[in-house]
Amino acid sequence: MPRAFTPKVVTANALLEGDVVYLTEDDRWTRQLTEAELIEDEAHAQLRLLDAEMRPGQVVGPYLADAVAGPDGPAPVHFRETFRATGPSNYAHGKQVESKNV
Amino acid sequence: MYRYTDFDAAFLAERNAQFRAQVARRIDGSLTEEEFKPLRLMNGLYLQLHAYMLRVAIPYGTLNSAQMRQLAMIAERWDKGYGHFTTRQNIQFNWPKLADVPDMLDALAEVGMHAIQTSGNTIRNVTADHFAGAAADEIADPRPVAELIRQWSTDHPEFQFLPRKFKVAVTGAPNDRAVTAAHDIGLRIVARDGQIGYRVLVGGGLGRTPMIGKVLADFVPGEDLLPYLESVVAVYNLLGRRDNKYKARIKITVHETGIDEIRNMVGDEFAMRKAAFAGIDQRMLSEIESHFAPPAYETGGTESFDITYAINPAFRAFVDTNVDKHRQEGYAIVSVSLKAHGATPGDATAEQMRVMADLAETYAHDELRISHEQNVILPHVPRRHLPRIYAALRRAGLATANIGLISDIIACPGMDYCALATARSIPIAQEIATRFEALKLEQDIGPLKIKISGCINACGHHHVGHIGILGLDRAGVENYQITLGGDGTEEATIGERAGPGFGAEDIVPAIERLVHAYLDLRDDPEETFLQTYRRLGIAPFKAALYPAEAKADAA
Ligand code: SF4
Numbered sequence: 001m002p003r004a005f006t007p008k009v010v011t012a013n014a015l016l017e018g019d020v021v022y023l024t025e026d027d028r029w030t031r032q033l034t035e036a037e038l039i040e041d042e043a044h045a046q047l048r049l050l051d052a053e054m055r056p057g058q059v060v061g062p063y064l065a066d067a068v069a070g071p072d073g074p075a076p077v078h079f080r081e082t083f084r085a086t087g088p089s090n091y092a093h094g095k096q097v098e099s100k101n102v
Numbered sequence: 103m104y105r106y107t108d109f110d111a112a113f114l115a116e117r118n119a120q121f122r123a124q125v126a127r128r129i130d131g132s133l134t135e136e137e138f139k140p141l142r143l144m145n146g147l148y149l150q151l152h153a154y155m156l157r158v159a160i161p162y163g164t165l166n167s168a169q170m171r172q173l174a175m176i177a178e179r180w181d182k183g184y185g186h187f188t189t190r191q192n193i194q195f196n197w198p199k200l201a202d203v204p205d206m207l208d209a210l211a212e213v214g215m216h217a218i219q220t221s222g223n224t225i226r227n228v229t230a231d232h233f234a235g236a237a238a239d240e241i242a243d244p245r246p247v248a249e250l251i252r253q254w255s256t257d258h259p260e261f262q263f264l265p266r267k268f269k270v271a272v273t274g275a276p277n278d279r280a281v282t283a284a285h286d287i288g289l290r291i292v293a294r295d296g297q298i299g300y301r302v303l304v305g306g307g308l309g310r311t312p313m314i315g316k317v318l319a320d321f322v323p324g325e326d327l328l329p330y331l332e333s334v335v336a337v338y339n340l341l342g343r344r345d346n347k348y349k350a351r352i353k354i355t356v357h358e359t360g361i362d363e364i365r366n367m368v369g370d371e372f373a374m375r376k377a378a379f380a381g382i383d384q385r386m387l388s389e390i391e392s393h394f395a396p397p398a399y400e401t402g403g404t405e406s407f408d409i410t411y412a413i414n415p416a417f418r419a420f421v422d423t424n425v426d427k428h429r430q431e432g433y434a435i436v437s438v439s440l441k442a443h444g445a446t447p448g449d450a451t452a453e454q455m456r457v458m459a460d461l462a463e464t465y466a467h468d469e470l471r472i473s474h475e476q477n478v479i480l481p482h483v484p485r486r487h488l489p490r491i492y493a494a495l496r497r498a499g500l501a502t503a504n505i506g507l508i509s510d511i512i513a514c515p516g517m518d519y520c521a522l523a524t525a526r527s528i529p530i531a532q533e534i535a536t537r538f539e540a541l542k543l544e545q546d547i548g549p550l551k552i553k554i555s556g557c558i559n560a561c562g563h564h565h566v567g568h569i570g571i572l573g574l575d576r577a578g579v580e581n582y583q584i585t586l587g588g589d590g591t592e593e594a595t596i597g598e599r600a601g602p603g604f605g606a607e608d609i610v611p612a613i614e615r616l617v618h619a620y621l622d623l624r625d626d627p628e629e630t631f632l633q634t635y636r637r638l639g640i641a642p643f644k645a646a647l648y649p650a651e652a653k654a655d656a657a
Contacts (some may be wrong), residue, residue: 016129017198018154032535057131060149078578080517083526084151088518090528093182093197094152 008045009036009067009074010052011084013082019094020084021059022074023052029059031095033085039064059073105393106214113209113257117218121145122204129201146217147203150521156195157204157220160208162248162272163191163472163479164231166190167459170470172213173454180206185455187440187448187514189563190269191229191472192220192341196519218248218256223264225255225335229271231280232473235394236435236481238427242291242298244274246391250383253390254328256264261335265342266350269307276592281474282316283594284308284566286352287334290592292321299323304334304364305356308560312596313353314556320367326376328383333371337364397467399430402486410489417492419545423503425488428481434488436466436480437473438495439502439510443539447513447531448476457498461491474563475512477505508543508550508617509535510562516556516573517580523556525573525580526606530554533610538617547617550631553591566590568632569616570597571609582609586615586643587635598640600647612647 010023011033015033021029022036030036039045052062066077076082087094106114121141128138142148148158155399158173158461165173173193177185180202181195198206210216219226228248235243251270255261261268271285280289288303299321306315322330343349343360349358356364410417427433438458441447446570450458458478465487471479483491495501504510511534514520516527531554538544553567557574564570570585581603604612617631624634624644635643645652 008615014148016199018149018198019152079580080523081576083517087152088528090518090532091182091524102487 005040005042005045006077007062007068009033009038009040009063010039010045010048011065011081012052012062015056015058015060023031023048023054023062027051032073033067033076033081033098034069034070036074038067038069038074067081106486109413110214111211111270113407114214114216117145117216118150118204118207118211121472123302125200125204132233133561138192140222143221144218145203145207146220146628147198148221148521150515150519151517151523152519153197154200155519156198156206156217157188158193158195158215159217159220159227159474160191160193161252162228162234162245163232163474164234164245165208165470165472166468167463167470168364169213169215170462172209172215174452175477176206176209177452177455179209179633184449184451186446186515187450187472187476187478189474189476189514189561190227191232191474192227193472194515194650196515208655221267222262223266223268223269225261225264225268226257228252229269229280229285229474231273231275231278232471232475232479233279233426233435233481234274234471235396236428237275237279237429238429239277240275241276241293241430242274243394244272244280244289244291246387246394246414247291247300247324248287249393250328250387251331252389253386254332254383254576261339262655264335265344265355266347266352266364268338268352278590278592279473281563281566281594282306282588283592284312284590286338287331288315289327294321297323300327302330302334305353305361306594307353308563308565309350309351309582310348310558311353312560312565313357314594316356318361324387325381325384326372329379330368330372333368335373336375337367340368345533346389356480379496396430397469397482399433399482400484401432402484404432405487407485407488410492410617414489417489420492420501420503421488423507428483428505430482432485432607434483434485436483436488437505438478438480438489438500439504440477440500441504441510441535442502443504443509443535444532445535446528447511450478454498454500457494457500462493466490475510477510488597504544506551506628507545508538508547508552508589510551511535512551512553514555516554516562520556522559523573524558525556525582526561526573527554527556527573530571530606530609534613537610537614541614543617543621546627547621548627548630550617552613553588555583563590565596566594567597568635569613571613572603574603576603580606582606584609584612586616586640587632589632600640600644600649602648615646615649616643 025037067074303315383573513531517523555562583603585597589595
């Protein structure tokens with residue numbers, strides 16, 4: 001039996017800053033996972049990944065990451081994606097400080 | 103210390119100009135990431151979890167104050183005000199922006215530094231004993247030959263596409279502080295009948311398949327060393343497996359081919375290659391050696407030291423723990439710990455870098471070293487300056503007296519930064535250090551090396567930690583596996599796996615049980631953790647780690 005599709009977001013690293021970005025429904029790259037498009041359909045996921053791969057001038061290494069619907073928008077499933085979404089745990093660097101200024 | 107020649111400077115300037123143009127072409131869209139990635143990696147630029155990372159080589163860990171200050175400037179101007187020193191004696195900047203990297207490389211070139219061959223399947227930064235040129239037990243300074251190897255291997259046309267990366271370490275002392283047995287090639291300087299030569303170890307390495315290097319040659323005379331090394335790498339270049347990344351390192355080649363067969367092949371290769379060297383390497387070496395002449399040692403009294411040592415217990419603790427014997431009367435080697443309890447192992451702020459640079463320049467013959475244990479060394483310190491150095495370090499938060507103790511932990515960046523990680527390492531190191539600081543047990547426990555890696559690649563050397571910790575991803579949860587009894591010295595040993603791993607909340611209590619078991623089991627306070635482990639074997643430590651299982655077995 002094929003495995004049931006689990007919801008995904010398209011994520012990558014920004015070309016210039018290298019930081020983690022997510023693809024939104026309206027084709028922007030956002031720094032916030034909560035603003036990402038949560039994709040519930042497998043065929044659509046593949047299409048969105050192709051869309052992302054067509055923008056090599058903006059991002060590096062797009063891929064589909066598991067996510068779930070949370071109260072504020074998509075939330076990470078795996079702890080790696082949690083760290084990518086928040087930043088390192090030893091310093092208040094990266095998204096955890098930048099998000100305050102958004 | 104070695105100074106770049108005009109040739110080196112011109113070579114670096116050209117490489118940096120090339121890379122500047124490549125970055126511009128990537129940004130304007132003329133280069134795809136597939137095209138650009140190998141180019142950026144050749145220049146030490148990685149893309150990690152949250153940002154790019156620039157890895158800068160510090161050849162054999164040696165720096166002067168101008169170089170250290172430049173690293174501080176780079177950290178402040180283009181990064182977040184700090185740098186991370188690694189187990190390969192490199193420094194990594196964790197937050198550069200792509201467009202800034204060419205400027206960073208130019209700034210490095212101003213002080214003769216670069217990021218070339220800190221990545222890719224090439225011969226990487228040559229590492230050496232961080233006490234080189236200063237240690238009391240040294241036969242000869244390993245840095246001139248390390249520099250010779252650096253010059254020979256940099257941009258060596260035959261060795262730009264090896265089957266896999268290739269790491270060389272050199273020690274000039276019988277007490278191996280450079281973990282030579284865990285390198286693709288480990289060189290140990292030895293003396294035989296008054297002649298200096300090299301014992302050549304091959305096929306050591308950690309990672310997925312940890313192996314201790316095997317002796318390929320017991321004694322290679324100095325004039326044969328470079329052609330001999332070239333022969334080893336040439337044999338590997340042909341034999342090494344390019345079909346399987348996990349079997350591509352020379353340790354697997356040696357394992358599959360057999361050390362005797364490798365030795366024969368290297369011998370044949372050597373016979374062909376030796377003539378081509380025609381002594382050029384030896385002329386280069388003697389030129390290089392002149393750059394590594396010992397400093398002009400002073401002869402001052404040590405009264406200020408003696409008085410402070412007698413009356414200041416904190417200073418005494420610092421000296422007893424962080425200061426080593428120098429070969430020169432009246433001198434000492436100072437290890438500056440980058441492991442303040444609760445801090446990130448190996449990180450130094452720009453301000454701290456400047457303090458260390460100033461101290462080196464003012465008091466210590468302008469020399470600094472980076473150790474593979476992620477600390478900074480002032481190798482040539484007149485003892486009379488120790489009180490002043492201590493006071494300055496203390497003001498900068500750099501006087502933690504824990505070298506070689508339980509909180510002097512090696513930790514790789516792990517999943518806080520590294521894209522390859524399967525779990526975090528830094529928070530585990532921070533918690534262990536903070537916990538044992540709170541227990542006030544550190545001095546009582548004595549010498550104990552904990553080493554933590556955030557994945558099987560073992561950059562944190564966990565296999566050779568007395569206690570090794572490996573972070574893994576077990577079904578989407580961080581899990582930490584313990585190995586025991588590893589040793590990175592001349593008696594190199596790969597640690598033994600203790601049993602099932604522990605969750606992130608359980609790993610620190612597990613380490614605590616282990617250490618308490620040691621304190622109960624040791625014959626006397628002089629017996630170290632490793633000695634107790636070797637005397638009793640793994641069983642009592644396992645029982646401490648897994649008390650429930652031990653009880654069930656007893657029932
Ligand atoms: S051991 Fe793994 S996680 Fe740690 S730095 Fe090396 S590759 Fe990254």
